[in-house]
Amino acid sequence: MNRLTRPGARERETLLNSAFLSQLGVESVTALMEMVVIGSLPARQMLFREGDPAETLHCVLSGYVRAYRLDPDGREADIALYRTGDLAGVSAVLHGHRYAASAQVAETATLARFDLRRVRELASRRADLALALATTLSRQLENAFTCIADDRLHTAPQRVARYLLAQCPQDGAAANFRLPFQKSLLAGKLGLAPEALSRAFSSLRDHGVSVRGRLVQIDDPETLRRL
Amino acid sequence: MNRLTRPGARERETLLNSAFLSQLGVESVTALMEMVVIGSLPARQMLFREGDPAETLHCVLSGYVRAYRLDPDGREADIALYRTGDLAGVSAVLHGHRYAASAQVAETATLARFDLRRVRELASRRADLALALATTLSRQLENAFTCIADDRLHTAPQRVARYLLAQCPQDGAAANFRLPFQKSLLAGKLGLAPEALSRAFSSLRDHGVSVRGRLVQIDDPETLRRL
DNA sequence: CGTGAGGTTGATATGATTCAAATCCCGTGG
DNA sequence: CCACGGGATTTGAATCATATCAACCTCACG
Numbered sequence: 001m002n003r004l005t006r007p008g009a010r011e012r013e014t015l016l017n018s019a020f021l022s023q024l025g026v027e028s029v030t031a032l033m034e035m036v037v038i039g040s041l042p043a044r045q046m047l048f049r050e051g052d053p054a055e056t057l058h059c060v061l062s063g064y065v066r067a068y069r070l071d072p073d074g075r076e077a078d079i080a081l082y083r084t085g086d087l088a089g090v091s092a093v094l095h096g097h098r099y100a101a102s103a104q105v106a107e108t109a110t111l112a113r114f115d116l117r118r119v120r121e122l123a124s125r126r127a128d129l130a131l132a133l134a135t136t137l138s139r140q141l142e143n144a145f146t147c148i149a150d151d152r153l154h155t156a157p158q159r160v161a162r163y164l165l166a167q168c169p170q171d172g173a174a175a176n177f178r179l180p181f182q183k184s185l186l187a188g189k190l191g192l193a194p195e196a197l198s199r200a201f202s203s204l205r206d207h208g209v210s211v212r213g214r215l216v217q218i219d220d221p222e223t224l225r226r227l
Numbered sequence: 228m229n230r231l232t233r234p235g236a237r238e239r240e241t242l243l244n245s246a247f248l249s250q251l252g253v254e255s256v257t258a259l260m261e262m263v264v265i266g267s268l269p270a271r272q273m274l275f276r277e278g279d280p281a282e283t284l285h286c287v288l289s290g291y292v293r294a295y296r297l298d299p300d301g302r303e304a305d306i307a308l309y310r311t312g313d314l315a316g317v318s319a320v321l322h323g324h325r326y327a328a329s330a331q332v333a334e335t336a337t338l339a340r341f342d343l344r345r346v347r348e349l350a351s352r353r354a355d356l357a358l359a360l361a362t363t364l365s366r367q368l369e370n371a372f373t374c375i376a377d378d379r380l381h382t383a384p385q386r387v388a389r390y391l392l393a394q395c396p397q398d399g400a401a402a403n404f405r406l407p408f409q410k411s412l413l414a415g416k417l418g419l420a421p422e423a424l425s426r427a428f429s430s431l432r433d434h435g436v437s438v439r440g441r442l443v444q445i446d447d448p449e450t451l452r453r454l
Numbered sequence: 455c456g457t458g459a460g461g462t463t464g465a466t467a468t469g470a471t472t473c474a475a476a477t478c479c480c481g482t483g484g
Numbered sequence: 485c486c487a488c489g490g491g492a493t494t495t496g497a498a499t500c501a502t503a504t505c506a507a508c509c510t511c512a513c514g
Contacts, residue, residue, distance in 0.1 A: 060258075068376075087470085090351045093361075094358065100369045101372055127350075130360075131321065133357075134350075137361055137365055137368055141367055144374075153298040184460070191379050195461090197461095202462085213511090266459095280471065382468090382470090
């Protein structure tokens with residue numbers, strides 16, 4: 001399914017609540033809403049490829065989008081995972097004018113699309129839009145920093161524990177929840193082979209974590225934090 | 228030495244040529260040049276620490292600045308290395324209002340400093356400034372992407388080879404040059420222990436790379452590229 | 455029931471860290 | 485200008501972490 005439509009009520013609401021649009025003044029919101037196109041895409045659908053001329057800015061309205069780089073032998077490294085409200089392709093809006101990575105739908109997704117040329121042109125006149133782009137980029141840069149530091153400082157079980165803690169309510173009580181996507185996707189996000197994620201989960205069993213399918217139960221967040 | 232001064236001719240020139248300022252209109256340049264303060268700092272001097280309230284935007288005019296994160300045991304992971312013309316602390320300008328990492332002078336540096344509150348306030352009125360910040364953030368985000376992908380896809384000798392190639396003229400001829408900073412700093416930038424960098428260099432000897440002190444000679448860039 | 459995708463487990467290989475010791479190199483003071 | 489000292493770098497040995505490959509499992513679905 002790849003029909004392009006104007007936004008319905010649900011899409012409008014998600015879009016207006018996103019960190020990006022919610023920061024804008026009315027005129028900018030109006031201008032963007034006039035040009036937006038909604039599309040619903042199946043898993044594995046490519047949004048763009050590394051090196052392509054950047055023509056579209058994507059905002060995730062539901063599902064997940066995975067950004068990755070390829071090496072010459074075809075191995076992939078996940079670089080970012082975008083979820084509802086996140087912008088994909090924003091790093092190319094202002095600089096280079098080519099996508100810095102490839103992006104693919106991970107879990108069936110609906111996306112809002114904006115013409116990059118028009119966004120760029122609008123941002124050069126409207127400070128609120130330029131600022132919103134910069135803010136989004138800041139957030140993504142901070143995520144990337146965290147990712148680099150995590151890769152370099154923490155082992156697989158530690159990274160998994162940190163991810164799980166980030167999903168828990170912060171009150172320190174026992175928690176259980178569903179993973180929002182496939183384990184293989186989580187493995188990629190954490191920079192692990194799927195086998196390594198699996199082993200990390202089983203090593204966390206001794207620390208009060210039980211996993212059955214996508215269901216996760218955490219007995220004592222404090223124990224995890226101490227890893 | 229940590230005297231704060233107004234910019235001299237050399238500092239003005241470097242600043243005006245930086246990717247950040249060179250993109251701005253005259254009014255924004257003037258406003259920034261009115262508030263800028265120059266400082267010259269010795270190696271190891273801290274600029275800011277992760278989590279500190281962000282009050283200053285730094286632009287490197289000479290030398291190098293290293294951004295890193297700490298883990299609870301005090302181990303450090305380098306996240307970015309800023310050189311002449313780069314902005315340090317920009318990821319905190321717009322979002323969070325706290326520094327996302329610690330930053331330290333690596334090689335004696337002179338820095339231009341801007342009051343963050345005033346930059347923020349100015350950027351909310353002037354689209355060219357907001358856009359320049361966004362462009363800088365894009366560039367840094369792309370660097371971070373490259374760093375994550377490199378870490379995950381390439382071995383130590385491959386990362387070192389890629390770094391060396393990036394220093395060569397692109398014409399594919401033999402080249403020799405000086406490393407711009409200490410090897411231990413390069414090791415950190417590439418996500419390696421110093422020992423691992425040293426071993427990588429010696430494994431590259433078989434591929435036409437000789438290193439004596441900071442002097443590097445590369446016989447055939449093409450050989451390196453094929454790693 | 456068979457089938458297949460996603461996930462797990464085991465065995466092994468490789469790459470990188472860590473710790474310790476030896477060596478190099480550079481700036482300083484004589 | 486040269487010797488000296490200390491930080492930077494190199495080398496070796498042991499260990500650890502994760503990738504890789506292969507086999508097996510399991511569950512949802514036709």
